[in-house]
Amino acid sequence: MRKLGLLLLAASLGQLPVFAQENPAAALINEEGFTKHISKLASDAFEGRKPFTRGEDSAIQYIAAQFKALGLKPGNGNSYFQDVPMVNIFSKPVGNLVIKGKNDSISLQYLDDYVAATRRVQDQVKLQNSDLVFVGYGIVAPEYHWNDYAGLDVKGKTVVVLINDPGFADSTLFKGHIMTYYGRWTYKFEEASRQGAAGVIIIHETAAASYPWKVVRSGWSNSKLHLQTADNNMSRTIMEGWISQESAKKMFALSGLSPDIMSQAKKKGFKPVDLHLKTSLVINNTIKKSTSHNVLAILPGSKRPQECVVYSAHWDHFGIGETVKGDSIYNGAVDNASGTAGLLELATAFSQVKPGPERSVLFLAVTGEEQGLLGSEYYASHPVFPMNKTVADINLDVLNYFGKTKNITVIGMGQSELDEYAQRAAAKQGRVITPEDHPEGGWFFRSDHFNFAKKGVPGLYIGPGTEAVGKDAGWAKEQIATYNRERYHSPKDEFDPVTWKLDGMVQDIRLLFDVGLTLSNETTFPKWKANSEFKFIKR
Incomplete structure (x- = not known):
């Protein structure tokens, strides 16, 4: 396990960036960890991580083993797994x-x-x-x-x-x-x-x-x-x-x-x-009826353990499917081995926060997102923490693999007060938040935080920034467009340690670490904004 002291020493020598006002544990979120997790989760051995397959078994066992190694408590009684009955x-x-x-x-x-x-x-x-x-x-x-x-x-x-x-x-x-x-x-x-x-x-x-x-x-x-x-x-x-x-x-x-x-x-x-x-x-x-699984772990709060902040990411993808240019494994490296790796990096950092957060933090890797947000829907209906004790859901889905950006995209910007939390965290990094380019596409409703929103719990869902550091205007948008056009939901979505630049991914997840840590030490609950369609829902 990576040692916080060694990383902080490296940071002090200028070998690792530690942003102003960040908690020291943020240094544990780094490229080494992302490379380790993504290369494993998106490997051919995991067969595309489709529910009900050997790929599911490989993925959920790997995630649970990482949670256990960090000393996190099982999130479902004595188990790191929550059964999700599907048809x-x-x-x-x-x-x-x-x-x-x-x-x-x-x-x-x-x-x-x-x-x-x-x-x-x-x-x-x-x-x-x-x-x-x-x-x-x-x-x-x-x-x-x-x-x-x-x-x-x-x-x-x-x-x-x-x-x-x-x-x-x-x-x-x-x-x-x-x-x-x-x-x-x-x-x-x-x-x-x-x-x-x-x-x-x-x-x-x-x-x-x-x-x-x-x-x-x-x-x-x-x-x-x-x-x-x-x-x-x-x-x-x-x-x-x-x-x-x-x-x-x-x-x-x-x-x-x-x-x-x-x-x-x-x-x-x-x-x-x-x-x-x-x-x-x-x-x-x-x-065919069968059972898939969510994977969940808890870092108990020191003062208000009955309240929790949730980090979520979906581990599933499409498995083995139609062959494209000789490849039939839909590895899902960006979507969403990257988000699952981010969840594990966040868990690593939180496990070393001293003193520990006052509220509990739940790390939730869900199944069936690609089939209609099923794992998060099931959890929202069968929660470990009641929804009226759930502070917020911070969702990770499709992270930035092309380098640092001057901005961070908040999908569904304007829905809740979580925008301001993201804005403050971005400012610590010298960055700004911006809305997604095409809100008419309804992207806020297309990932797992949405099932928390339907229960009245605000969600924060970020996308890659669109203004790359050291690149011409429009370069980052072209990277995103190329991915969507050529690799999204295809066997081409594979991890390439040579061409991927993970410093932007590290930057974004450290921002989300800051948001969640702030929420975990507060006594208030973020609210929906006046024009949100979720403001009338009782938690």
Whole structure:
């Protein structure tokens, strides 16, 4: 184990940077540790760390062993593991999606024109002669005085909805181009189920979704993992799906409506439209139930151990999949061996803080993020520390591998007072915080802190900075764009100790160490800001 005294001596000799006003234990967060953990977690031996595989066993045992070696307490009673019961469902629609009008019909091709699946744990589900109703965005948002379901009974019907929220089309509505959770596809499905609909179809639009149809197609052509529930998800709609923009235009034409109806739905005061169309679909399912695992460890607080600060990162990736240029292992080095390594580096530093933090610190490595934030969803519903005693979640997902930056990106900036904590920590490093470049993509809702937010706990989620030290303007953004274009969710996401520059990763994680340490020694709880959609949620 690395010795704090030796590192501090090296720092005093100028061999390691120790930023002004930082706790000395921050020196334990260094490139050596990141190299050790990432090279191990992203190795071919871990087979891409997919839940229910040997890769899962390798990953969770490695993480637990590191926690134990640091002297951290098991986070789940006497165990470092929390069982997460899941069900794997491979849904295959039978044939085309046929939409029938009074005198004609259209037939949509699976994957090319539509995708559909079910969360219901049944060998087969059937949507039979279900009426189609266009309900605009499919949003019920009282704080924005918006209710697309007002006065409407959709029981037994299939609702057709737009992706994103009204602010994308009109900057005076909702949060303008900053997507709210109401704009996410997951919300659309959840609300349709709450309304009692039999089915829900989202109309795809590339700009509003922030990704092209091919992303929908590829994501829905494989099996999906879901959490097991007591009712086998029978409370969810029978069918969840998407249709392409062109297919939507054909559907509206069949109903005798102009495609302009979609533009009308983006304006305040729009009323649902019965399309006078019906659809039916049979979906066959292949089902497998199994158990994955979260890995968790606790550093008990010295004065208020019943309260905790959470650091989270997802250990999972996609395992072994489609071969690309001779490689079929999806190593997930950046996404998210980097974040898991950061979690272990933070645990190392906190284990040497003297005196120890007054509040407990929970280190949580979760499963199933790539399958829909499943491990964090399970933990949020089965927490070790009650949510009203959970101070904040600081989430690590896709860290900076290209070097130091002048700024740090706060994803979802403006949601909570954690912005100010990040700002103060950045200032100690001579840096600033900035919002993400494309908030219309709803990135705040795409990682594990979001499940804490849904329970009323503020989350801090950072991304790589966009102004690289010693580089031309735009260089860092090009590195991020290249990664997203060429390596993200592909076998090319591998660790390269030659080309990776880990000093930026060290810098960012030391910043998060500062934030968490500050929170762990306070008596107050950070709050949501006035314009946050989570401010009304009781912890």
